[in-house]
Each structure stands twice: as C-alpha cells, then as structure tokens.
Amino acid sequence: MPQRDGALSPEFWTRPAMAAALATCDMAAIVEAVRSARGWSQAGLARNLGYSQSWVSRVVNGQQSLTLDQVREIARRLDIPVHRLRFAGGFPAREPHAPARPAAVPATGGGKGDPTRRREFGKVLAVASLPLPMAPVSSDVDExxxxxxxxxxxxxxxxxxxxxxxxxxxxxxxxxxxxxxxxxxxxxxxxxxxxxxxxxxxxxxxxxxxxxxxxxxxxxxxxxxxxxxxxxxxHELLGVYMLGSLAAFEIDADEPELGLALAGEAARRLGDDAHPTARAWLACVRATGHAAIGDGPAAHRELGSADRAVAHTANREPPWPWVFPFDETKLAGYRALVAVRLRRPGDALAAFGEAARVPAGAKQRAVLLVDLADAHADAGDVDEACRLASEALRIGAAFQSDRVISRVRRFRRRYRGPRARCVSTLDEQINSVLAGPLRL
Incomplete structure (x- = not known):
C-alpha cells in the first residue's frame, strides 16, 4: 500500500533494488521509487520537490543532469537517508551543513544508465566530497x-x-x-x-x-x-536584488501570490532608508504582482511609491548590483505592464509610448512587443496586435527563447475577439514554430 504520510520505513531503504540505487546514487531510480511508495502522481512529486513537472519527468527518465546542491535538496525534501548514499569507493555524501559546490550530475535513469557515466558521476562526487584545505589564504585567490x-x-x-x-x-x-x-x-x-x-x-x-x-x-x-x-x-542589498528577481520570476510564471510574498520579504529586508533605485524597482515588482491578481488600487499605490523614489534627489548613481539608474522611462515601462494586466488599453498604450524611448535588446524588445500586442487587442486593434505578436514570435524563434514564445502563446490564448484573417495567420505561425524551424 502506498504510504503518503510519515517517514518511509527503514526496511524500504534496504530493499535490494533501493540499496543498489543508493550505492550508485542513481537519483532517477530513487526518486521514482519514493514517488511510487508515497502513491504520488508525477505532479504530486513535483509539488513536494518544488520543481516543475516537466523537470521532474526528465529526472525520473534519466534525462536531467543534477547539481550537488539539487541532489542534497531532493534528499532533504524526500527524507532520503543521506548517509546511505554512496559516491564511488564508499565516499559518503557531504552532510547538509557542509559547504555546497555545484557540480553537474547525470541522472542515471532507474539503474539502467550507462555504468561508465555512473563511474564518472561517482568520481565527480567523490572529489567534491573531499575536505578543503583550511589555509589562511589560498595561493590562487587574491583581491x-x-x-x-x-x-x-x-x-x-x-x-x-x-x-x-x-x-x-x-x-x-x-x-x-x-x-x-x-x-x-x-x-x-x-x-x-x-x-x-x-x-x-x-x-x-x-x-x-x-x-x-x-x-x-x-x-x-x-x-x-x-x-x-x-x-x-x-551583502544585504544583493540579497534583496536576488530575492526581488525571484519574486519577479514567480509573478511572470503565473504565481503572483508567491511573488508578492517574496517581494514583501525583500522589502522588509530592504528597509525604508535604502537607495531610491532599489526602492523604486522593488515597488514596481510588487505593482506587477498586484496587477496580476487584479488589485488595481494596490498596484497604483506601489507605482506611486516608485514615482516618489524616482524623483528623489539621491536617485542618481545606482548602487551595485544595479547598473543603470531607475528613471521615469523605466517606470513608464512598468506602468504599461500594470495597465496591460489590469486590461486598461488606453493607459497601456500611452505608457508604452514613453517606455519605447529606451533601446532594448532583441529578446527584451520581443517581451515588450507582446505586452504592447495585448494592449492593442484590448483596444480592438486586432491587425496591429497580431502584427506585434508575430514580430515577437519571429524574434523568439530566432533566439530559441521559450520565454518569448510562451508569451506569444499566452497572448493568443487570452484573445477572445473576432476570428480575423491575421489571427489565423498567427495560429499558423505558432504551429510552425512548435513543429520545427520557423518559416515566416
């Protein structure tokens, strides 16, 4: 019977197949056995690991390389007894509190993987597990x-x-x-x-x-x-930047509640006396999160906070890790994004006009084009919306950017207007990209 709750029995880890997988650190076999013993679907396994289902599927099928950090994280989340994992020649896995140094680790695929790859994997982990010299200064490390x-x-x-x-x-x-x-x-x-x-x-x-x-x-x-x-x-400010980046990523990945929680923690760490660039950027991240859940008043309060920070006299040279100042033009880009998510096309188009003054890299420009396409579609200008989405798709295909292509597909799913000729053409182009090389 599947065991959904509580720790798996000690006997589970000593079964011959599991013992062999632990002895070779065959993570694909180990993870799949735990999933089966728990009675989880692959989606349930993904939720418990905190990864996407597609990523977990590749792990289980032996198609996804893992870092040492990921092996340790999976072991912790699935309660895999770390002391039973063996890394070539009997070297034990580093305990969870030991220094983490990522290394690429092939998932061997349920014990059926190439034994040569498994031996190479073991060598990598064994070397990574050796204690580091604790000399005061390493000869190859300096200022x-x-x-x-x-x-x-x-x-x-x-x-x-x-x-x-x-x-x-x-x-x-x-x-x-x-x-x-x-x-x-x-x-x-x-x-x-x-x-x-x-x-x-x-x-x-x-x-x-x-x-x-x-x-x-x-x-x-x-x-x-x-x-x-x-x-x-x-470095507190660097930590805030990375936590805020994770928050923005989660909001963009359609997890706005999680993104807002992370952005709130970043704001707590940042404090009220931080550099205006940091405060303006983080307020804009929170604004996009509020807009994604349809909370217009909260989104506009955050944009107001960002506006005040941008206008602050100290908002000149940005602090590291920011490279460029956060100015009115960048704020306009966030205003446009918020307006798109709140389905206010007039506000979005006006803000895009100001944001477009700043040159952007190709992929970032493609993201902007999709947002602008959303605004035109909401305003009823279907031909222009499809033209912009098509241009973004062309860039996404050229750069093999799943992020851009997925945004174009999301734009198409959201569109509920008339079935114009340009819509059919865009459908054909999306299908072409998904089926193979783009031919536009």
Missing part, C-alpha cells in the same frame, strides 16, 4: 579573483542580448561551478565575501537563462542559490 569572476558574468550578460540562451547556458553553468569551487578555496580568507557575491551574480544569471529556456525548476533552484550566496557574502 583580483572576485572582480575577474564578476567580469565573466558581465560579459555573458552582454552576450545574452544578442545570443540564444541555449548557446550560453553551458558556459554559464560552468562559470557558476567555477565560482562555487573558488568560493570553497577562499573560505576563511579576506576575499571570501566578495567571491560569494560574485557567485551570487553567476547563479542569478544562470537562473535568468534557464527561465528564458522555460526550465522553471532549474531557474528557481539557481535563484535560491543566488539568494543564499548573497547571504554568505553579507
């Missing part, structure tokens, strides 16, 4: 290490404006792992805090790329890692 790591992330962010996320993700994850290993070597050195901050930035960028590819579970995991690294850095 230039953190700026170098941050410069790499900055370069990758600039490439993101003109490159598909799938072209960047391997290098971004590799850089994230490098940052984690470097932080491990830097512990108890004067440079550890700055390197932790650099690792937080790397994790935040990895989260952004995964979100663009539609991998919601990995995006959440990396955003959480970014918040934790910021905490290790002792």
């Amino acid at each position: 230039n290490t953190a700026p170098t790591l941050r410069a790499i992330t900055g370069g990758q962010r600039r490439l993101d404006a003109s490159s598909p996320a799938r072209d960047l993700i391997s290098s971004a994850v590799a850089h994230l792992e490098l940052s984690g290993r470097t932080l491990g070597r830097a512990r108890r050195t004067p440079f550890a805090a700055d390197i932790a901050a650099a690792a937080s930035e790397a994790a935040g960028f990895a989260a952004w790329l995964h979100a663009d590819m539609g991998d919601v579970g990995s995006a959440r995991s990396h955003y959480r890692a970014a918040v934790e690294r910021a905490r290790q850095a002792g």
Whole structure:
C-alpha cells in the first residue's frame, strides 16, 4: 500500500533494488521509487520537490543532469537517508551543513544508465566530497579573483542580448561551478565575501537563462542559490536584488501570490532608508504582482511609491548590483505592464509610448512587443496586435527563447475577439514554430 504520510520505513531503504540505487546514487531510480511508495502522481512529486513537472519527468527518465546542491535538496525534501548514499569507493555524501559546490550530475535513469557515466558521476562526487584545505589564504585567490569572476558574468550578460540562451547556458553553468569551487578555496580568507557575491551574480544569471529556456525548476533552484550566496557574502542589498528577481520570476510564471510574498520579504529586508533605485524597482515588482491578481488600487499605490523614489534627489548613481539608474522611462515601462494586466488599453498604450524611448535588446524588445500586442487587442486593434505578436514570435524563434514564445502563446490564448484573417495567420505561425524551424 502506498504510504503518503510519515517517514518511509527503514526496511524500504534496504530493499535490494533501493540499496543498489543508493550505492550508485542513481537519483532517477530513487526518486521514482519514493514517488511510487508515497502513491504520488508525477505532479504530486513535483509539488513536494518544488520543481516543475516537466523537470521532474526528465529526472525520473534519466534525462536531467543534477547539481550537488539539487541532489542534497531532493534528499532533504524526500527524507532520503543521506548517509546511505554512496559516491564511488564508499565516499559518503557531504552532510547538509557542509559547504555546497555545484557540480553537474547525470541522472542515471532507474539503474539502467550507462555504468561508465555512473563511474564518472561517482568520481565527480567523490572529489567534491573531499575536505578543503583550511589555509589562511589560498595561493590562487587574491583581491583580483572576485572582480575577474564578476567580469565573466558581465560579459555573458552582454552576450545574452544578442545570443540564444541555449548557446550560453553551458558556459554559464560552468562559470557558476567555477565560482562555487573558488568560493570553497577562499573560505576563511579576506576575499571570501566578495567571491560569494560574485557567485551570487553567476547563479542569478544562470537562473535568468534557464527561465528564458522555460526550465522553471532549474531557474528557481539557481535563484535560491543566488539568494543564499548573497547571504554568505553579507551583502544585504544583493540579497534583496536576488530575492526581488525571484519574486519577479514567480509573478511572470503565473504565481503572483508567491511573488508578492517574496517581494514583501525583500522589502522588509530592504528597509525604508535604502537607495531610491532599489526602492523604486522593488515597488514596481510588487505593482506587477498586484496587477496580476487584479488589485488595481494596490498596484497604483506601489507605482506611486516608485514615482516618489524616482524623483528623489539621491536617485542618481545606482548602487551595485544595479547598473543603470531607475528613471521615469523605466517606470513608464512598468506602468504599461500594470495597465496591460489590469486590461486598461488606453493607459497601456500611452505608457508604452514613453517606455519605447529606451533601446532594448532583441529578446527584451520581443517581451515588450507582446505586452504592447495585448494592449492593442484590448483596444480592438486586432491587425496591429497580431502584427506585434508575430514580430515577437519571429524574434523568439530566432533566439530559441521559450520565454518569448510562451508569451506569444499566452497572448493568443487570452484573445477572445473576432476570428480575423491575421489571427489565423498567427495560429499558423505558432504551429510552425512548435513543429520545427520557423518559416515566416
């Protein structure tokens, strides 16, 4: 009988198949066995793990590589006895409180995976489990290490404006792992805090790329890692930035209540005396959350708070990790987004006119086009709405951006107007993108 509540019996973990999976750290087999023993559907398993169902499906089928942090998180959430996991040659898994250094881990697929891959997996984990030397200063870590790591992330962010996320993700994850290993070597050195901050930035960028590819579970995991690294850095403002970014991500992923809760916690940590750029941005994040649940008065109160922060005399040079000041034009972009979500096309179109003064990267421009298409559709201008959505779809397909393509699909689902010729054409284009390379 499935056991939904309470801890699984000790006997469950000593069954031959489970013992073999634990001995090789076959996470695909372990997770699937726990799901079956609990009587969960795959959707229920995903809810208990805090990841998307598609991500969990790839794990169970041995198609999703895991980081060490993810292995530890899955073990904690499913009450897997960590001491029973074996990592090559009998090395035990690092205990949950030990330093975390992400490494790519293949899910081996229910015990049927390639034994060579499994041995390589074990070697990776065994090396990662070895204790770090605790010398006062590592010879390869100095005052230039953190700026170098941050410069790499900055370069990758600039490439993101003109490159598909799938072209960047391997290098971004590799850089994230490098940052984690470097932080491990830097512990108890004067440079550890700055390197932790650099690792937080790397994790935040990895989260952004995964979100663009539609991998919601990995995006959440990396955003959480970014918040934790910021905490290790002792940089409160960086932590607020990463927590606010996670809040914005959740709101965009149709989880506005969760996003508002996270944004509220970020605001509590920020305080009332923070830099105006930070206060304006976070108020706008909260405004979009309120608009997503249809609370217009609350959304406009937050926009009013952002307006006051933007007009503050101290709102000049933005604080790190912000790069650009938060000005009236950026605020106009959020006003437009709030108006779209509140279904107020006249306000949205007026605000978009002001927001469009700032050049944007291709993918960000595509997101703006979809929001603008929503506003035109609400105003009854179907031809212009479809034209804008089609242009956004073209950009999304060219950059293989699931984020942009999903927004166009959401726009089409929301449209309830007349079945005009342009609507049929947009349907054909969406089907073309989903079926294969776009031919427009």
